[in-house]
Amino acid sequence: xxxxxxxxxxxxxxxxxxxxxxxxxxxxxxVTTADEVSEDGNDFLTTRMxxxxxxxxxxxxxxxxxxxxxxxxxxxxxxxxxxxxxxQDTQYAxxxxxxxxxxxxxxxxxxxxxPTLGETEAFQLFSLMMCGxxxxxxxxxxxxxxxxxxxxxxxxxxxxxxxxxIQEGDHPRGHELRVRDLAHRxxxxxxxxxxxxxxxxxxxxxxxxxxxxxxxxxxxDVDFVRKELEETTWHVVHPxxxxxxxxxxxxxxxxxxxxxxxKLDSDNxxxxxxxxxxxxxxxxxxxxxxxxELQAVAQNAQPLLAKAGSAWICIGPYWMSNNVGAASFWKxxxxxxxxxxLSGQKEQTFRALTDxxxxxxxxxxxxxxxxxxxxxxxxVATLCRAPPFEVLEALGEPGRHLAELMRP
Numbered sequence: 001x002x003x004x005x006x007x008x009x010x011x012x013x014x015x016x017x018x019x020x021x022x023x024x025x026x027x028x029x030x031v032t033t034a035d036e037v038s039e040d041g042n043d044f045l046t047t048r049m050x051x052x053x054x055x056x057x058x059x060x061x062x063x064x065x066x067x068x069x070x071x072x073x074x075x076x077x078x079x080x081x082x083x084x085x086x087x088q089d090t091q092y093a094x095x096x097x098x099x100x101x102x103x104x105x106x107x108x109x110x111x112x113x114x115p116t117l118g119e120t121e122a123f124q125l126f127s128l129m130m131c132g133x134x135x136x137x138x139x140x141x142x143x144x145x146x147x148x149x150x151x152x153x154x155x156x157x158x159x160x161x162x163x164x165x166i167q168e169g170d171h172p173r174g175h176e177l178r179v180r181d182l183a184h185r186x187x188x189x190x191x192x193x194x195x196x197x198x199x200x201x202x203x204x205x206x207x208x209x210x211x212x213x214x215x216x217x218x219x220x221d222v223d224f225v226r227k228e229l230e231e232t233t234w235h236v237v238h239p240x241x242x243x244x245x246x247x248x249x250x251x252x253x254x255x256x257x258x259x260x261x262x263k264l265d266s267d268n269x270x271x272x273x274x275x276x277x278x279x280x281x282x283x284x285x286x287x288x289x290x291x292x293e294l295q296a297v298a299q300n301a302q303p304l305l306a307k308a309g310s311a312w313i314c315i316g317p318y319w320m321s322n323n324v325g326a327a328s329f330w331k332x333x334x335x336x337x338x339x340x341x342l343s344g345q346k347e348q349t350f351r352a353l354t355d356x357x358x359x360x361x362x363x364x365x366x367x368x369x370x371x372x373x374x375x376x377x378x379x380v381a382t383l384c385r386a387p388p389f390e391v392l393e394a395l396g397e398p399g400r401h402l403a404e405l406m407r408p
Contacts (some may be wrong), residue, residue: 007052007085009092010127011143012044012136012204015056017104018091018122024104024111026058031071033110040196041135044128046204053082054094059200061208066096071111091122130197139201146275147314153197154309159261161188162371166217173362175224175323182371183215183402184387190398192259193373194405201313202255202375209378212405213238213254215371217261220322222366225270229326234286234294236276237374238383240317247282251316254376258313260306262368269368271304272324276317283317375405382407 014037015024022033025043037043045056055077056064062073067080074081083094094102100113103121114121128135131153142148165186166179183193193215202210237256240248264271276283277297286294386406392399
C-alpha cells in the first residue's frame with residue numbers, strides 16, 4: 001500500500017495469472033495471452049492510477065478495455081478502460097466498470113470478464129528490469145521530476161567505437177565543435193538512437209509515435225571557454241529553440257537524451273542546466289528573455305556532472321549552457337595579480353601571458369564530448385530526415401529500428 005492507503009503499483013508491469021503460466025498481452029489487433037513476454041520489454045504494460053483504479057496501456061498506445069462487457073482495446077482512456085484494484089497479499093484482482101472481473105483462460109477467448117472473483121481472476125505483477133535498473137521507477141521519476149541520470153549504460157568499448165565515428169578532421173579552434181545528423185553514420189550510433197531503455201521511457205511517457213528530431217555531438221574546449229569567451233550563453237533544444245514570442249504552450253513535446261562519452265567533473269565541465277521556469281502559462285525560453293531575466297534564471301542553474309557512459313534524460317524545455325565560467329581565467333588572474341603586486345612578487349606582463357595562453361596546445365583532457373539525441377511528438381517537424389533506404393538497410397537491424405524513428 002502507498003501513502004494514505006493508496007495501492008502502490010509499479011509504472012511498468014507484466015500482468016501474469018496467479019494460477020496459469022500465462023501473461024496478458026495487449027496488441028493492436030486485440031488482447032491475448034502468451035507463455036512468455038518479449039525480451040525487448042514491449043509486452044509490459046504502462047500503468048496509470050486514478051485513485052484506487054488502474055488503466056493498462058501498451059507501449060504502442062492501446063488501452064486494455066472492457067467496453068460493452070467484452071475485452072478489447074481502445075486508443076483512449078475512459079471509465080471502461082479503468083479497473084478497480086482489489087489487493088490480497090501479493091495478488092491483485094481488477095474489477096471493470098461493469099462490475100465483472102478481469103480473468104484468463106487456457107482456451108479461447110483467452111482473456112475474459114467473469115461475474116465473480118475466482119482463482120483465474122487473480123494476477124501477479126512483475127516489474128520491467130533493463131540495464132540493471134527498474135524501468136518503471138525511472139519512468140516515475142522522469143514524469144515527476146522532469147529529468148533523470150542513468151549510469152553505466154555504455155561500456156568502454158562502446159564509448160571508444162562511438163568516438164571513432166564522430167571524429168572530424170582539422171577545424172578552427174573555438175569553444176565547441178558540433179557534428180550533426182549522426183544517427184545513420186554507423187550501426188553503433190543507430191543503436192544508440194534507438195536504445196531500448198530510452199525507447200521504453202520515451203514511447204511510454206511522450207508518445208508511441210515519437211520521431212527522432214536530431215542526433216549531434218558537442219565537443220567543448222573548456223580552456224577556450226575560460227580564457228577566450230566573454231560571457232555565458234543559454235539555449236534550449238528543438239522545437240523550443242526555434243519558437244517565436246511568446247513561445248510554445250506545450251511543455252512536453254520533446255525528450256532529450258544526453259550521452260556522456262567522457263566524464264564531466266568540476267575540472268572539465270562548463271555545462272550547466274535548469275528547467276525552464278513558467279512565464280504565465282508558457283515555459284520561459286532564453287532567446288525570448290530580457291538580459292535581466294536571463295540573469296535571474298541562470299542564478300539557479302546546476303552544474304552538469306556525469307560519469308562516462310551515463311545518460312541524462314529530460315522531458316520538455318531545459319535551459320542548457322556549455323560555456324559557464326566564461327572569462328573565469330582572467331578574473332582569477334586579476335585577483336592573483338593584485339596579490340602578487342601587494343606581496344612584491346615579480347609578475348609576467350599581461351601581453352606575454354595572453355600570447356602564451358593563445359599559443360598553448362589544446363588539452364584533450366579538457367575537451368569532453370557529449371552526444372545529444374532529441375525526440376519529438378509525431379505532430380512536430382523534425383530537424384533531420386531519414387537517409388535513403390539503402391543507407392538504413394546497410395546498418396542491419398539497428399537501421400530498421402532507426403527507420404521507425406525517422407520520417408522519409
